Structure formats: structure tokens, C-alpha cells
Amino acid sequence: MDGHGKRKKSRIFKRPFKFLFSWRPFPVYELVSYVLMYASVPMLAYGIQPYSLNIIKIIILTILTLYSGFFAALIWNDITDRDIDAIVHPNRPLPNGSISSKKFFIIALFFSVMTFVFSLLINFWCFVLVITAALFVTFHNKYLKKIVKIPAYSEIFTPLQWIIVPIFGFLAIGVLNVQQIALIVIFTYFADNAHDLAEGIHDVEGDLKNNVRTYATSFSEKTASKVSFGMFFISGLFGIILYIKTILSPIFLISFIILWIYMLFNSYKLVKTEKKNMKQLGETIGRKGFDYFLMSYNLIFLDILIQLILHSFNLTF
Secondary structure, X not given: OOXXXXXXXXXXXXXXXXXXXXXXXXXXXXXXXXXXXXXXXXXXXXXXXXXXXXXXXXXXXXXXXXXXXXXXXXXXXXHHOHHHHHHHOOOOHHHHOOOOHHHHHHHHHHHHHHHHHHHHHHOHHHHHHHHHHHHHHHHHHHHHHHHOOOOOHHHHXXXXXXXXXXXXXXXXXXXXOHHHHHHHXXXXXXXXXXXXXXXXXXXXXXXHHOOOOOHHHHOOHHHHHXXXXXXXXXXXXXXXXXXXXXXXXXXXXXXXXXXXXXXXXXXXXXXXXXXXXXXXXXXXXXXXXXXXXHHHHHHXXXXXXXXXXXXXXXXXX
């Protein structure tokens, strides 16, 4: 292959990554938080003990798999929700015409393939989980959330995409602690759903037009705000139980409780606000809620990292 051919191939390979920097205004802290989040669960599953090169490789592959899957899922969602985004998110690539559907499809396919390859390099069961999740996300986003008549169907089932993170982490390490998996899965479901409900208040017009059933469209914005607050409350309880039932230390517990109280305070403001202000505040609370969700996982990572450092010096809490 001549020099021109190599440069062309290199440009094609870099396009998906170049696109990510202009696609959505991801804050730097969020992009870093995903790395810590995806590493936290296999670290929790493995425990406080010396890391072999194989364990480090598994953690790195877990990060690569879940990161690729995250971008793939978001891009597929943008493709299937193009009509909704034209109303509530007109600045996204497809509604504003900055990228064609064909190119967007190719980028989504690229990250999907990366997800499958990285998961298979870990083990067969991680690969099966990723394939199963991809099939669910595809049918959910493309068909189910627009045709299933169950009230609030979309927000009841959308958080199932995120519970892949804790299940994948335990499968990657090969540890099947059912109690710990259940606790972190329940926390993940309620924490993610809580912020989804708040954002659903902001997106209510587009969802109504496209028959997407959220709490806000199925009941009311006020009901959605109350359910969101309740889910934030439940998530915090399970975060505390997770501390009790795992190797997490008071570093996690104290930090998490402060974060949880802050989130409850902000969520309660959405419950009490006037209806005319709910859309704007719903978007803000939704963003804060997602940060709460991410930071909770980050606290798990930081807690275990500190414990590992202390363990290397034969120190413990």
C-alpha cells in the first residue's frame, strides 16, 4: 500500500473518534467519569488483593467494551429518535443536518463491532451479555417504546441498558456474588431512572407527538417529579446497603451520603416548582441526577483504589 493509501485508511479509522469531539458537548469530567465507572465494578468484584497482569487486562478490556457500547447505544438512539430530537434537541447532528443518516449508521456500526470484539476478548459470557443487550436496545428504541401501550413503558425499561455495567463487571472477573450484583443493579436502576424522569419532563412535547410513554406523558409532569424524587430516595438506601454488604469503606459511605442528600435537596425543588417552570428545571435536575449516578460509581472506584494503596503498605481501616 502506497503512502496515500495508508493516509486515507488512517483518516477513515480516525473519523469516528474525531466525530465524538463535535457530536455532543460532553464535559471532560463526564468522559473521565465513564472510565472510573467501568473500572469500578470489576475492581469491586475482585476485592482488595494484589492485581495480576491478567486482571489489569480484564479491567482495561471492560473499560473499552463498555465505553464503545456507550457510544454505540447513544448513536443508535439518536438515529431512532430523530423525529423526537427534531422537536426537543434540534441541534443534534441528524436534525440539524451536520451528518447524513448513512454516515451516522456507519459510525454506530463501527462502535458496535468494537464492543463485540472487546467483550469476546474477555470471555464468552461477556460477549453473550453484550449481544443480548444490543438486541434489547435495538428493539426497544426502534419499536417497543413507540408501540407498547404500558403507561411509562419507555422510562420503566430504558434503565435496563445501564444495568449491563454491574453485571458485565462481575462476569468479566468471573465472580457471581448474587447478593452484591442484585444490590448494585437495583441501585443503578433507580438512580438512572430518577434522572430519566426529570429529563422526560423537559422532553414531554416531543414524546407526546411520537407516542413515547414516559411518566410525564402517561400521567403528568408533577407526578413524574414526585416519582423521580422517590427513586432518588430509594437509590440512596441501596447505596448505603451496598456499603454494608461489600468491601466498601467509610470513605465511600460518607461521600455518598453527602452526594445523596445534595441530590434529594435538588430533586425536591422540582417537586415544589410551578408547572410553568418544570421543563427548564427538569432538564437541570436531570443533568444533576446523571452526575449523581456517575459520581456514585466514581466513589466506588476511588474507595477501592485508596484501600488498595493502603493495603500495599499493610494498612487497613
